[in-house]
Amino acid sequence: MxxxxxxxxxxxxxxxxxxxxxxxxxxxxxxxxxxxxxxxxxxxxGESRLFRYIELEDMRYLPVVRRADELWNELQETALPRLRSLDGALTIVEEGTVASTTALESAELLGDRAEVLSQDDMRRQYPDFRLHENEFGILDRDAGTIYxxxxxxxxxxxxxxxxxxxxxxxxxxxxxxxxxxxxxxxxxxxxxxxxxxxxxxxxxxxxxxxxxxxxAPRRLLSTWFLPRPGSDLSGLVPYIRAAPNYSYGLPTADGSAMKLGLGFANHKVVESPDSADVRVVESDLTAVRELVRDFFPNLESYPMRINPYFESYTQxxxxxxxxxxxxxxxxxxxxxxxxxxxxxxxxxxxxxxxxxxxxxxxxxxxxxxxxxxxx
Ligand SMILES: Cc1cc2nc3c(=O)[nH]c(=O)nc-3n(C[C@H](O)[C@H](O)[C@H](O)COP(=O)(O)OP(=O)(O)OC[C@H]3O[C@@H](n4cnc5c(N)ncnc54)[C@H](O)[C@@H]3O)c2cc1C
The missing domain is CATH 3.50.50.60 (FAD/NAD(P)-binding domain)
Known part of the structure; x- marks a missing residue:
């Protein structure tokens, strides 16, 4: 053949x-x-996906991301619209966790393309993220948004x-x-x-x-939050945070809202996207609203947009x-x-x-x- x-x-x-x-x-x-x-x-x-080099779970993905980066650039050459905006993204981790060890290991391999930011650095440079006491950040310079x-x-x-x-x-x-x-x-x-x-x-x-x-097919919610009156989102950048609850977020392309999503523990089990319930009840929003209250002092407490998407997981x-x-x-x-x-x-x-x-x-x-x- x-x-x-x-x-x-x-x-x-x-x-x-x-x-x-x-x-x-x-x-x-x-x-x-x-x-x-x-x-x-x-x-x-939902308009955006995070592109990132810093790993939280498995360092073996680093060469896969590197190859993907090259191919994203090749694909871009065939396309008129911009496919990615790589202006940097934050990884936020808790000291002493497995995720922080993996993130630091990948930062080391990335050399000057990654920068470890202490609590104080984060407070100064990214005051719109309210980190917990034992958290710190890593700026992944080649990360950003994929459309x-x-x-x-x-x-x-x-x-x-x-x-x-x-x-x-x-x-x-x-x-x-x-x-x-x-x-x-x-x-x-x-x-x-x-x-x-x-x-x-x-x-x-x-x-x-x-x-x-x-x-395991799951329903994932994406939720978009506006800034509170008197605030804007200029201090927010794409991020991923491993703990206490896994979450990630990306500002919208026009900078008017922050999209937030949570990890596996917050996803509903479904049989198939065809039969899945797409209604969103108030209890579906509890965890993401808690995240906003705790972590994002400048965001409104209720989302302005909520959409379900579907993904399959392996064990x-x-x-x-x-x-x-x-x-x-x-x-x-x-x-x-x-x-x-x-x-x-x-x-x-x-x-x-x-x-x-x-x-x-x-x-x-x-x-x-x-x-x-x-x-
Ligand atoms: C809310 C959310 C946020 C995410 N954030 C990130 C992120 O920031 N960064 C990241 O790297 N990843 C992220 N992911 C994961 C990533 O988006 C998924 O891993 C990836 O999109 C899965 O691709 P897929 O091809 O398996 O599924 P899909 O993109 O859903 O493609 C499956 C396709 O198959 C078609 N299809 C299904 N059945 C049939 C059929 N019988 N006949 C013909 N066509 C069929 C469907 O219409 C669909 O187009 C996120 C996922 C979700 C849901």
Whole structure:
């Protein structure tokens, strides 16, 4: 099989990048997308995602982020809108924690691209963040904001430019082995491919029930807060904070509001984005409102915008990039566990290499070799 015909199911964050990488390699690649690239119904809505080098959990991601950074720049060359604004971001950690050790280790590797900021430094330079006594900051100079809708659209466009096609508003309902090939079924068509990549985000376990024990789809809320009267947001920058409760935030591009989100413990379990409850009740907001009261003296106490998004998690929080348990020639890429946007171009490249049986760098062995356990 010299140049296999490959289907990519889902052209969201990861699928659009896989499609781009396949098209760059001259593969006849076809994307299937429930909506259209850049839509807000999956894991990628809400206008911004954090790009960062400083790690809180796993140093093995550092080379993956480095490769992603290079590919983000290559993708930018194909696109008119700005895909990222890298004006720096803060990592806020508590002294003596595992997260602070990992963050300091990555800061050391980044040399002058990272700066450790004491309590006093933080108070002077970033007074709009009210740190706890035992917290300090690290400025990650090459970090910042990715614009996810544009980024996905840019990857999809770049793939199309290089010969791929995308069937938009097209839901795949079945994937099954047919001899040496794989049949992809939608409501009104079926097509045979040599190989299939499933990158269906939080929908993956509904589409591939055998994957369900390994993936936990969750509903994540993004909440936007205005400044209090008399304040503005000029002192706020994108940040991530590991403890006491994991949270992150990004000012909106026009500087009018701060978007805030919380970690895994605050996400609702769902079966699939299709059936998930998208209503937001007051108790869903308790934790983020506590965060604002405690940490952001200049923000209003009630959000001005609230939106749900959907993401799948693995137990280890390392993404599942591997063969489907029983269907040959199907690669599954899911479970990006709340951190998959920044690395998506590198992971897209990994997916293309995997499905084409090309050499995979040793640096990805912790991902492709991960022994995923059921929840
Ligand atoms: C609120 C929130 C904040 C986040 N913040 C960050 C951050 O700051 N930095 C970071 O790096 N990461 C962040 N993440 C994580 C990151 O956004 C996700 O890891 C990443 O977007 C997951 O990509 P995906 O391709 O798996 O899913 P998606 O982007 O949702 O793509 C899946 C695609 O598959 C399509 N699809 C599904 N089923 C079918 C079907 N049957 N047929 C056809 N198409 C189908 C869907 O329509 C969708 O387009 C955040 C996630 C959320 C939810």
């Amino acid at each position: 010299n140049t296999p015909r490959i289907a990519v199911i889902g052209t969201g964050t990861i699928g659009a990048q896989v499609l781009w990488q396949l098209a760059r390699r001259g593969v006849d690649a076809v994307g299937y997308e429930l909506y259209s690239p850049g839509h807000p119904r999956g894991a990628a809505g 996810p809708d544009r980024a996905i659209q840019a990857a999809a466009n770049a793939a199309i430019e290089m010969g791929a096609s995308i069937r938009t508003e097209s839901r795949v309902t079945g994937i099954e082995q047919r001899g040496a090939q794989v049949r992809v079924t939608t409501g009104d068509s079926d097509e045979l491919f040599d190989k299939v990549v499933v990158a269906a985000g939080a929908w993956t376990s509904a589409l591939l029930p055998e994957m369900a024990p390994l993936l 280890s929080r390392i993404e599942y990039v591997g063969k489907h348990p029983s269907t040959n020639n199907v690669l599954v890429m899911a479970g990006f566990s709340g951190k998959g946007f920044k690395t998506s171009p590198a992971i897209g490249e990994l997916g293309a290499q995997f499905v084409l049986e090309q050499e995979i760098s040793e640096e990805y062995s912790f991902i492709v070799g991960q022994d995923h356990q059921p929840f």
